[in-house]
Amino acid sequence: MRLALLFAVSLLCAPSLATAQPSPAEVARGRYIFGATGGCGCHTVPKETANAGGRRYDGPFGTVYSTNITPDRQAGIGAWTDEQIITAIRSGRRPNGERLLPVHPFTVFNGMAAEDLKALVAFLRTTPPVNRANQPKRITVPMFESVFLPAWLAAFAPRETPPAAAPTSGIARGEYLVRAVGHCGECHTPRTMTYATDNSRFLAGNPQGPEKSEVPNITPDPQTGLTWSEEEIAEYLATGNKPDGDVADGLMAEVIQGTLAGYRDLTKADRLAIAHYLKSIPPVRNKIGK
Numbered sequence: 452m453r454l455a456l457l458f459a460v461s462l463l464c465a466p467s468l469a470t471a472q473p474s475p476a477e478v479a480r481g482r483y484i485f486g487a488t489g490g491c492g493c494h495t496v497p498k499e500t501a502n503a504g505g506r507r508y509d510g511p512f513g514t515v516y517s518t519n520i521t522p523d524r525q526a527g528i529g530a531w532t533d534e535q536i537i538t539a540i541r542s543g544r545r546p547n548g549e550r551l552l553p554v555h556p557f558t559v560f561n562g563m564a565a566e567d568l569k570a571l572v573a574f575l576r577t578t579p580p581v582n583r584a585n586q587p588k589r590i591t592v593p594m595f596e597s598v599f600l601p602a603w604l605a606a607f608a609p610r611e612t613p614p615a616a617a618p619t620s621g622i623a624r625g626e627y628l629v630r631a632v633g634h635c636g637e638c639h640t641p642r643t644m645t646y647a648t649d650n651s652r653f654l655a656g657n658p659q660g661p662e663k664s665e666v667p668n669i670t671p672d673p674q675t676g677l678t679w680s681e682e683e684i685a686e687y688l689a690t691g692n693k694p695d696g697d698v699a700d701g702l703m704a705e706v707i708q709g710t711l712a713g714y715r716d717l718t719k720a721d722r723l724a725i726a727h728y729l730k731s732i733p734p735v736r737n738k739i740g741k
């Protein structure tokens with residue numbers, strides 16, 4: 452009887468084992484999502500192998516280096532389960548329980564749909580493994596990770612909510628790509644005194660953005676924001692070309708170009724959805740630069 456039951460159970464499990472290998476369509480979807488994040492470029496030192504980590508970030512807490520997210524089993528994330536990788540992306544926890552600093556925008560990636568995260572992980576597993584050890588972080592603030600960070604996350608860090616399924620069209624699609632996957636706010640939203648994004652001024656620009664960039668206001672404020680047409684915004688996200696003949700520079704050029712994929716690989720429909728959403732958000736007067 453028990454044997455029969457075991458046999459029945461193993462038969463039930465067999466089909467799921469057979470489908471454990473992600474389909475090419477799933478991997479392609481994951482590559483698309485990878486591009487929609489801007490190519491996870493923080494994990495790549497410019498001009499070096501994609502996803503091998505080692506890029507330096509200085510913050511008020513000290514210095515961290517982005518980590519190796521290639522499928523190398525020793526130095527990368529190849530030995531982690533899908534669930535463990537997804538938990539790190541959206542909740543900022545490594546399999547050993549260690550916290551990721553919010554330099555990795557997990558509060559925002561928490562807004563990604565489960566199916567997109569699964570596809571993203573399937574794609575990451577297909578990228579070339581690189582055996583390059585992670586560089587340890589140097590935290591200069593005492594008890595930063597044990598006391599300050601958890602308190603800050605609970606009190607100040609706005610967290611996006613995942614949709615039941617990824618929206619496929621319209622403003623909802625644009626909002627999803629901007630707020631969660633594309634994490635535009637991480638650079639374009641001003642920060643409060645605690646360094647949390649000030650979402651009451653969502654996308655209103657940041658004079659002192661990541662890597663000391665000056666990040667423009669892209670709310671539809673007629674004086675200080677983005678006044679381009681939706682077509683022009685969609686064109687910029689594909690090519691970096693601005694309506695005035697100038698081209699995207701710095702970090703924006705990086706996310707458009709991406710690494711193994713970038714914003715430029717978004718479909719025109721998705722780029723227009725982003726543009727349409729940007730036109731719908733509250734205009735905020737906030738002059739950046741000049």
Ligand code: HEC
Nearest residue numbers: 629633634635638664665666667669698699700701702703
């Ligand atoms: C890693 C940081 C970063 C991310 C993420 C990012 N941007 Fe940018 N963005 C910048 C910077 C820096 C500039 C200024 C580029 C320049 O000086 O050419 C910029 C410029 C722009 C501009 C041109 C505005 C102008 O007035 O010239 C638009 C439009 C824009 N970004 C839209 C977006 C959208 C939409 C997203 C998300 C899908 C996004 N950005 C994500 C950093 C970022």
